[in-house]
Structure formats: C-alpha cells, structure tokens
Amino acid sequence: MKRRTRKAVILVVCTVVIAALPVAGSLYYTHEQALDASQKHLDDVAVRAAQRAWTVLLTVEAALADSVFPARNGCNEALIRHFRDRTFSLPTVQGLGYVTDDGRLACTSYGIVDPPRPVRLEPTIQPDGSIVRFLPPAETAFAPGPTIIALHRLRDGSWLGAAFAPESLTNGFEPASLGDHGYLRVVLAGVPMATIGEPHPSAPDFLDARADVGVYQAEVLVGAGRAWALAPWRRNALVTAGVGAAAGLALAFGAAHLGRKRLSLSAELSEGLENREFEVWYQPIIDLQQDRCRGAEALIRWRHPERDLVPPDLFIALAEESGVIIPMTRWLMREVGRQMGPLLATDPSLHIGVNLAPAHVASLDIVEDARRIASEFGIRPHQILFELTERGLIDQPECREVIEELSRLGTELAIDDFGTGYSSLAYIEKFKLDYLKIDKVFVAAIGHAAPLAKLTQVVIDMAKSLGLKTIAEGVETEAQARYLRDQGVNYAQGYVFSRPLVADDFRVFVRSDREFGLAGAVAQQHLALGAAPDVA
Ligand code: C2E
Ligand code: CA
Ligand code: CA
Numbered sequence: 001m002k003r004r005t006r007k008a009v010i011l012v013v014c015t016v017v018i019a020a021l022p023v024a025g026s027l028y029y030t031h032e033q034a035l036d037a038s039q040k041h042l043d044d045v046a047v048r049a050a051q052r053a054w055t056v057l058l059t060v061e062a063a064l065a066d067s068v069f070p071a072r073n074g075c076n077e078a079l080i081r082h083f084r085d086r087t088f089s090l091p092t093v094q095g096l097g098y099v100t101d102d103g104r105l106a107c108t109s110y111g112i113v114d115p116p117r118p119v120r121l122e123p124t125i126q127p128d129g130s131i132v133r134f135l136p137p138a139e140t141a142f143a144p145g146p147t148i149i150a151l152h153r154l155r156d157g158s159w160l161g162a163a164f165a166p167e168s169l170t171n172g173f174e175p176a177s178l179g180d181h182g183y184l185r186v187v188l189a190g191v192p193m194a195t196i197g198e199p200h201p202s203a204p205d206f207l208d209a210r211a212d213v214g215v216y217q218a219e220v221l222v223g224a225g226r227a228w229a230l231a232p233w234r235r236n237a238l239v240t241a242g243v244g245a246a247a248g249l250a251l252a253f254g255a256a257h258l259g260r261k262r263l264s265l266s267a268e269l270s271e272g273l274e275n276r277e278f279e280v281w282y283q284p285i286i287d288l289q290q291d292r293c294r295g296a297e298a299l300i301r302w303r304h305p306e307r308d309l310v311p312p313d314l315f316i317a318l319a320e321e322s323g324v325i326i327p328m329t330r331w332l333m334r335e336v337g338r339q340m341g342p343l344l345a346t347d348p349s350l351h352i353g354v355n356l357a358p359a360h361v362a363s364l365d366i367v368e369d370a371r372r373i374a375s376e377f378g379i380r381p382h383q384i385l386f387e388l389t390e391r392g393l394i395d396q397p398e399c400r401e402v403i404e405e406l407s408r409l410g411t412e413l414a415i416d417d418f419g420t421g422y423s424s425l426a427y428i429e430k431f432k433l434d435y436l437k438i439d440k441v442f443v444a445a446i447g448h449a450a451p452l453a454k455l456t457q458v459v460i461d462m463a464k465s466l467g468l469k470t471i472a473e474g475v476e477t478e479a480q481a482r483y484l485r486d487q488g489v490n491y492a493q494g495y496v497f498s499r500p501l502v503a504d505d506f507r508v509f510v511r512s513d514r515e516f517g518l519a520g521a522v523a524q525q526h527l528a529l530g531a532a533p534d535v536a
Contacts, residue, residue, distance in 0.1 A: 034233030035207070042209035042222050045173065045184065049220040050211035053169045053186050055455065057150075057213065059092045060162050061132050061425055062458045064152040065465050067160050071098055074158070075107035083109040090454055094163045095142040101157030108142075121159070124151060127189040127218060131426045136191055137166045148193060166194035179228025181205075188218045199223055214427075266322040268304075269315060273328060277303050280335045281500035284509055285353065285471060285493045286518065288485040293513040293521065295351035297387070297493060298336050299500050300328070316357075325357045326365070333373045333384075339503040341377030343510065350510070353385045355416065358392035360402070367405040374409075381410035385435065389416045393431055400431070407432050414471065419459050429466060435491075436463040440474025443494070446483050460487050498525050 063086050070082040075098050083096040087109040097108040104116035124133035133153075137146040142163035152160045169186040173196060178184070183197030199205065205223030212219055272278060282296035302310040319325040336352055344350055360366045366386075374381050386406065393399070393415060406413060414435035415428065419442055442456040463470045472484045475494030484492055497518075501509060505528065512521035 030236070031230070031233055034230055037232070038224065038228070038230075039207055039209065042178075042207055042224060043211075045178070046209040046211035046220050046222045049170065049173055049184055049186070049222070050213045050218075052172060053213045053218060053220060056092050056164065056168050057130075057132075057218070058425075059090055059455065059458055060150045060164055061130065061152075062462050062465075063090055063093050063096065063162050064132060064150060064160050065425055066461050067096060068152070068154065071154060071158075071160055074098065074100075075112060080107055080109070080111060083107075089457070092164050092168050094147060094165060097161045097163075099151075099159040099161055101159075105161075119161075121151065125189045125191050134188055134193070137193060167196075169194040170196045178222070178224045179231070181223070181225040182228055183223055185221045186213070186218065187221060193218075200225060265315070266318050266324065269319055269322065269324045269328075272302060272304065273324065273331060277305065278328070278331065278335075279303055279502070280332055280339065281502055282340075282352075282506035283493055283500040284498045284506065284521075285351070285491050286497050288472075288481065288489055288492050291518040293510055293518065294349060294491060295353070295383075295385070296506055297353035297500075298332060298355075300332055320357045320359060323359065325359055329354070329356065329360065329366075330369050333369060337373045337377035337379060340506075341379055343507060344380075344383050345378045347510070348380060348383065351383050351385045351412070353387050353414065356386050356388045356392060358389075358394070361388065361392055361394070361399040362402075363398070364402060364405060366402060367409060370406065370411055371409055382412060384411040385414055386411055387414045387416040387437065390418070390420070393428070395427070395430065403431055417473075418463075419455070425462060425466065433466075433468055435471055436466070436468045437471045437473055438463070438489070440494075443472050443474045443480055443484070444476075446480045457487070460484075460489060464488070497522055499529065501525070 066086065067079075067082060070079050073079075079098065087093050087095055095109045097113075098106050099119055099121070100106050100116060103118055103121050105113050105119045106116045107113055120135065120138070122135075124135055126133045131152060133151045135149040135151065137148050139145075140147050140149065140163060143165060146166060147163040148166055150162045150164065152162075154160065166186075170184055173184050178197060181198060181200040181203075183195060183199045185195040186193050203225070206226040206228075208221065208223040210219050210221050279301045281299045281301050283299060284293045285295050285297060286292070287294045300312050300316075302312075302315060304310050316325070319328055333354060336354065340350075340352055344352065356366065370381065370384060370386075373379070374384065403413065412434040413432070414437050415431075415433055416437050417439045418436045420439050438456070438459055442459055445453040445456050447453070460470065469490045471491040471493060472480075472489050473493055475481050475484065475492045475496050477496055480494075481492060481496055498509060498521075505525070508528075509521050509525055512524050516524075
C-alpha cells in the first residue's frame with residue numbers, strides 16, 4: 001500500500017471510530033437506561049400492588065374485628081344483619097360467617113345454616129403480626145370461583161370467617177402490560193395466594209421486583225421477560241443513538257448540579273437554624289363534639305432570606321436525612337414553650353402537637369428535651385402531643401423504650417397520617433398510643449363513591465375498636481366535618497376551621513373561641529386572612 005493510501009485509510013478508520021464512539025456509548029447508555037426504567041416500573045408495580053394487597057388484608061381484618069362484639073352470643077338475627085351490612089358495604093368482603101368451636105358453619109351473611117355444615121379449617125396460614133389466619137384459595141359456597149377465607153378465633157373457641165376473592169389482591173393490575181411472561185404474585189407467609197400473568201416455565205425472570213406488604217409477612221413478586229424489558233429501547237435505538245449522547249451529558253451535568261444543590265441545601269438548613277430563620281405556625285385542632293378549640297399542631301416554616309416562606313415538605317426529608325431534624329425539633333419545642341407556655345399554663349385543656357421523625361425514637365434525648373422544656377415553661381407534659389408516623393413506629397427495643405419513657409413522663413402520643421403506612425391492627429396494638437390521626441386522603445374521600453370512602457369508615461371503626469381517640473386531618477368542607485362528627489370522630493383540623501396561624505393569630509383564635517364560640521373564631525380568622533393571604 002502506498003504511504004498516502006495508508007494515511008487515508010488510517011484517517012477514515014479513526015474518523016469512523018471517533019464518530020462511532022459516542023453512538024455506541026449512547027446506545028449502551030440508553031440500553032442501561034431502558035433496563036433501569038423497566039426495573040423502576042417493576043418496582044413501582046410491586047409497591048403499588050403491595051399497597052393494594054395491604055388495603056385488602058386490612059379491610060378484611062377490620063371487618064372481622066368489627067364483628068367480634070356482635071358475635072358474642074353466637075348466631076342470631078342481629079349478627080346476620082351485621083354480616084349483611086358489612087358484606088354489602090365492603091366490596092372486598094364476599095361474605096362473613098360464624099363457625100362453632102366444633103368446626104360447623106352456623107350462619108352467614110345469607111342467613112342461618114340449618115343444619116350447621118362442617119367446614120374446612122385447615123391448613124391455616126398465620127402470618128406474624130396478624131391476628132387473622134388465612135385458608136389458601138379453594139372452592140367454597142361463597143362465590144363462583146375459589147375464595148380465600150380469613151379466620152379470627154373468638155375467646156370461646158368459635159370462629160369468625162370472612163371470604164374474599166384472590167383476585168381482589170391483584171385487582172387493577174394488567175399482566176399484559178408486563179409482556180409475554182410478565183406476572184404478579186401475592187404471597188402470604190410463603191404461600192402463594194394470587195397470581196396474574198404466567199411466569200416463563202423454564203427461563204428465569206429477566207427482571208424482577210418484590211415489595212413487602214407491611215407487617216403481614218406477605219410479599220408481592222413481579223417478574224418480566226427480556227423482550228418486555230428492552231422493547232422501548234429497540235423501538236427508539238436509532239433516534240436515541242444520536243440524542244442519547246447529548247442527553248447523557250445533560251443528565252450527568254444535571255445530576256452533578258442537583259447533588260451540589262442538595263449538599264448546599266443541607267448546609268443551609270443548619271445555618272438557617274443558627275440564624276433564626278425558622279418560625280412555628282399553629283393549626284387549630286377542634287373538638288368536633290363540643291365545637292371548641294382544643295389546641296394546635298405546631299408546623300415549622302422556613303423564612304428563607306432569598307426564597308421567602310419555604311413549606312416543610314421541601315426540607316423535612318432533607319433535615320431527616322442529614323440529622324438536622326434533632327436540633328430543629330429541639331429548637332421548635334423551645335419556641336413552642338416560649339410562645340405558648342403562658343397560654344398552656346392558664347388553660348390546661350389545650351394541647352400542642354409536635355411532629356417527631358423516626359430518628360427521634362431511636363434515642364432517649366427526646367424524653368429529656370420534653371422534660372426540660374415542660375418544666376422550664378410550666379407546661380404540663382400531657383399538654384404535649386407527639387405525632388409519629390407509622391414509619392417511625394418500629395418494633396425495636398429502643399423505639400419501645402422511648403415510647404414507654406414518654407408515656408411515663410406523661411406526654412401523649414398520636415400515630416400520624418394513619419392509613420398511609422402498612423400497619424395491621426395487631427401491630428398498632430403493641431404500642432401505647434392515645435390518638436390516631438386519620439390522614440387527609442381518607443377525609444377527602446368522604447362523600448365520594450370510591451372504595452377509599454368505605455375505607456374511611458373502616459379506619460374510623462378501627463380506631464374505635466383500638467379504643468383510641470381520633471383526629472381527622474385536612475377537613476376542608478362543612479359536609480366532611482358533619483360526617484366525621486356523626487361518626488363520633490373526636491377532633492378535626494383543616495382549612496374549614498383554620499389554616500396554620502402565626503403565634504399571635506393563634507392566641508387570638510383561642511380567645512375568640514372562648515368568648516364568642518367556635519363559629520365566631522372561625523369567621524374572624526377567615527376575615528383576617530382575607531386581608532393577609534397565607535402561603536401555608
Ligand atoms: P402533617 O403532620 O400531616 O401536617 C399537616 C399538613 O396538612 C400541614 O402541612 C398543614 O398545613 C396541612 N393541612 C392542614 N389542613 C389542611 C387542609 O384542610 N387541606 C390540606 N390540603 N392540607 C391541610 P405543612 O405545614 O406543609 O406540613 C407538611 C408536613 O411537614 C407535615 O405533615 C409534617 O409531616 C411535616 N412537618 C411540619 N412541621 C414539622 C416539624 O416541626 N417536624 C417534623 N418532623 N415534621 C414537620
Ligand atoms: Ca403531623
Ligand atoms: Ca398528618
């Protein structure tokens with residue numbers, strides 16, 4: 001080969017290689033991205049399916065718990081009426097029945113079974129953390145297809161049973177959306193209870209995901225084949241080959257930028273705390289049965305020098321991650337003491353709710369902080385109501401110890417955002433709680449035909465069966481307040497009564513409530529806010 005030709009060939013090869021490098025790179029990158037996206041999608045399906053399954057299990061458990069009292073005298077008209085009512089109002093429950101201690105079905109939602117019919121009670125599955133046992137899917141008289149029976153043993157040895165369809169555990173999920181060998185399976189204590197789709201008979205899943213159904217010792221497994229996982233990548237390979245490189249670059253740049261911003265934001269948090277940039281706002285909590293303000297929830301706000309008022313949703317997670325939440329809550333409690341101490345001292349019926357993060361129940365510091373602040377500002381410990389989400393209610397010795405010590409000190413404890421975690425009744429019963437805060441999604445569902453509205457009722461009944469006082473959150477309409485009052489819910493908090501207020505305005509709210517009644521306080525506060533719009 002002549003020298004010039006050789007040079008030309010090298011040049012062409014180099015150009016091709018250099019041109020191909022970003023293309024190959026971006027193809028590889030988008031391939032990984034497609035896998036990543038498919039994995040995320042599967043993870044997301046597993047989490048949503050776990051939520052769905054949890055809702056079903058909790059509904060069934062609550063329907064059984066709710067029937068214990070009506071079943072105290074065995075089968076009679078009242079029990080059958082109760083069974084019917086629950087079967088009718090909870091779409092998940094196909095039927096309820098009473099089984100005598102010698103294993104005979106004596107009555108169901110459909111009436112008396114005459115003569116009582118022997119029924120299968122084995123082999124039962126009893127997941128840890130559940131008071132209910134389950135019989136795996138089988139043909140029963142309750143429904144055309146196989147049903148799962150949930151069993152609750154009564155003190156005298158008889159049983160309550162509730163039938164539900166295995167499909168209710170997987171409803172709303174479309175196996176076809178996961179390709180040829182996509183599937184979703186709900187497993188309870190190791191026993192498969194429901195499956196949709198078909199796993200490949202011999203090949204292992206190309207991608208899979210799993211999620212725990214809370215404390216039910218249940219899990220959701222999801223799997224999918226290679227063709228499904230890579231389908232979007234194949235479709236777009238040509239286009240993404242070019243664009244991918246640029247997008248990858250932008251993404252990397254964006255991620256780096258975001259990382260830096262997050263880092264600096266957490267530094268800003270500690271700085272903000274030192275520079276006294278935080279404020280405490282108070283959202284009134286109303287006694288629904290007596291139409292009286294009974295206190296407030298303390299909500300933190302950040303008056304950022306450049307960003308104005310930052311709502312907590314934007315920084316609490318970061319404060320938790322970085323540990324700043326501990327000094328931040330200590331500061332908040334002192335501020336509550338300083339601002340509300342005198343009012344709390346003159347009116348012992350007022351409570352202030354303080355939000356705790358999971359990190360708080362890992363150490364006894366919070367008990368010491370509460371003790372110190374209560375004594376310094378003359379607050380009775382029972383006037384402090386700590387709010388802890390189900391996320392923070394972990395079955396570990398440290399958490400139990402902190403909760404016990406707080407209760408010994410005399411502060412009260414609420415489970416916050418109830419219904420959005422995965423706790424079962426048996427789990428919640430393990431902790432000494434005073435209040436249950438019904439999350440706003442359930443309040444928003446009131447008056448709607450959605451299944452969630454039924455769940456609202458279940459959540460209220462559940463709180464009653466646990467003997468806990470209830471606080472409904474996010475009450476925005478008169479109709480919601482009326483419904484909750486009629487259902488015997490004790491307290492409520494929400495925009496229909498008042499938005500979160502600065503300390504002075506909250507004190508005015510309490511004074512108007514005492515002088516003119518709740519309606520007067522609400523009207524005055526709405527008027528005042530008309531003049532000074534609130535960002536909370
Ligand atoms: P959360 O504990 O569930 O607090 C109730 C949230 O609902 C508050 O939002 C409140 O402003 C809002 N809200 C009240 N009434 C209504 C209503 O009628 N409708 C609607 N749509 N929303 C209503 P905020 O103040 O933005 O707080 C958000 C979350 O930030 C709180 O949720 C809580 O989890 C967290 N948080 C706030 N302050 C603190 C704090 O001091 N410490 C900790 N650890 N978390 C805090
Ligand atoms: Ca709260
Ligand atoms: Ca809440």
